[in-house]
Structures are given as structure tokens and as C-alpha cells.
Amino acid sequence: MSEQTKTTIKDAAISLFYAKGFHGTSVRDIARKAGVNPALISYYFGGKQALFESLLIDFFEGYVKTMETAAREPNGDPIDSLVELFKKVLLYQQSCHWLARMAHREMTLDSTLVREVMSTYLRKEQHLLEQAVARCLRRQGEPLAADLIVVQLRNMMTLPFSSPQYLRELFLLTPADEQFIERYGRHADEWIRSLLSSLEQRKTMVVRLTS
Template sequence: MGVVSSSSKEKVLEAAITLFQVKGFHGTSVRDIALKANVNVALVSYYFGGKQGLLEQLNVQFLEGYIQAMEQATEERLGQSSHEKLLAVMEQVLLYEQQAPSLARLVLREMTLDSTLVREIMSTYMRKEKHLLETILRQGMGNQEFRKQPLDLLLLHIRTMMTMPFLQPHYLRELYQLSVNDPSFIKRYMVHVNDWMAACLLKKPIASSRLVIHLDS
């Protein structure tokens, strides 16, 4: 196959993201991807073992970074309150999604399916996500920061808040004139999230000044 610039690989990934969104996974051929990326068809198979391999690669790439963003946010806040940890995790995930909104949407959409790939993703990345959030919530309930309540629906609620805007960006834009790609969107959204947190999760309200400091940092 000879020497191939790493940008060819990137071009193939970019082309796949676009085409999977527009024509769907089943409606996109390897030939379409190669054509759009302006590379040889054989290259796609060589690098990714075909279309399914490409989809897997896109999912894994996104979700590795997704979990990393969550882990980093908690690690950076070692010793801080569970409330601050959870806020940081949610904000970092949103910022991460905002960096690659098309890829985020592709992966989040994929996860609404019931495929072998999704089952594999769930048994690895989604289990990690669940464990990470559960740990923060249990700590917060243990140290009297959070109100005691059943974990399952609470976890799902938090996860949905972190992903909804990037799964339905056009819906937010068309009906609510909210652009998820606008940097100010995440700040505004985090105010709403924190409002939810203060009302539904925290035992005692915190001083609003601390919130402002967090959101501006």
C-alpha cells in the first residue's frame, strides 16, 4: 500500500461521518466514501476493513474521548465536593461533544439502535460511564450533599441532559433558536443544569456566587 499520509485516513473518517449522516450507514457504499474522500477504494478496506470497521472506529474514537473527558473532570476535582465533580463532568462532556458535533450526533444516534456494535459499546463505554456517574452520586449521597433517591432514573436523567442537545441540534435550532455550536450555549445550558441540580439533587442550596465562579472558569 506504500506510504499514505495520515491526512488520507482523516479524510476517509470525515467523509464517512458526513455520508453516514446523510445517506445512512446502509445507504452508503465504500465507493461513495472513497469518492468523497478522494482516495483509492482499496485504501478504505486496508485501513478499516470496510464500512463496518469504519463505523466501529468512529464510535470507539468518539467514546474513548468521551469517557476520558469525564475521568479527567473528576480527577481534576479530587477532594472537591461531589456537586462540583458532577457539574464539571457534565460541562466537560458538553464541551467535548461541541468539538465534533457531527461525530457526536452520529454516535449518539447509533446508540439508539440495538445492534451488535451498540451492545459491545454498552458493555464497555456505557458501563464505564454508568460506574463513573454512580460513584459521584453515591459519594454525594453518602456525604449528605445529595438527597437520597433511586439511582437508575436519576442516572438516566443526567445522561440524557448531557447528550440531548447534540443528538437533536437541528430541533433546538429550528424551534428554539438555540445553536448548540455557539460557545455561549453551553454556559446557558449549564445554568439550567445547575438549576436542576440545586432543586432535584442537592440537599442544601449553595451560594450562587460559587456557581458563577465555576461557570466562568
């Protein structure tokens, strides 16, 4: 019963934090939505702040684990591996899209919690993406640093879930829909391959000019 109660409280908190933000949500709001006594939030989580931090850690634990699992899966072609990693992270965020928006929105702030998440989880994310991109660049024989490619890739991977209202209001796109993920995944696949292909073409031109 306690695990079910904790899950119910978390689900209620996610929906309220998503809709009203941390400061716009009270312990009583969460308890009312979850149908529990407010004292249980302190009992299970230690209060609203600790509950919020727990949800943030839950998201980034799953986020990095998804990326690590995808990176470990054997695939002969590094570009195929990168595309597959991208798509799996999209699907993970879609599976918890309210929590994803809440987490990504929080990461735009400057706080002790955000710095801890950066050093623990986003540093791992950076390392995994840099490794994946570097494998592709080595295959192409391209000496360019991977940092800006990682920045572009990461932005494409998270923007649909950090700014869903922007996509809905201006482009009539809904990141929570399966059709959006399928379409966006195909676009990302084409973009990644096109980018790396252009690097290969540029390398070939340089070789020809210097030979």
C-alpha cells in the same frame, strides 16, 4: 502520509454518515469526498462497516476518557465536581458534534456492535455517573438510589447532540455554538444544585417531623 489519509477518510465518512446515515452512504461516496481511491478504505479500515465501527469506538473512547479525567480531578465539593464533569462532557461532544450525533443515533438500535459498546463504554459511563451522584447524595445524607438521577443527568448531557435538529427547528438552538454551551451549562449547573438542594430540604423536613 498514511495517517493524514486515514484522518481525511474518517472526516469524510463522519460528514456523510451524519447527513445520509450508514445505509445511505457508499464506499465510493466516502472515497469521492475524501479524494482518495476507494481501495484505500478497505486497505486502512477493512471496509465501510469496519470504518463505521472505528468511528463509533473513537467517539466513546474519548467520551469515557473525558468523564474519567474529570472524575479524577480533585475538587473539595462533590456537587462542584459533578457540575464540572457535566460541562466537560458537553464540551467534548461539541468538539465532535457530527460524530456525537452519529454515535448517539446508532445507540438507539439493537445490534451486536451496540451491545458491545454498551457493555464496554456505557457501563463505565453509568459507573462514573453513579459514583459522582452518590457522593453528592452521601453529602446530603440522602438514602435515595442514584439511578433515576443518573438517567436524568445523562439525558440532559446527550440530548443536545443526539437530537440537534429538534433543538434547531423548534427552539432555534444550535448545540454546536459556543453560546449555546455556555447557556446550557449554566442551566445544568442550576438544575443540579436545585435538585440536590431540594433533596436536602426534604431530608430536613423528615427529620423535623420524626423528632
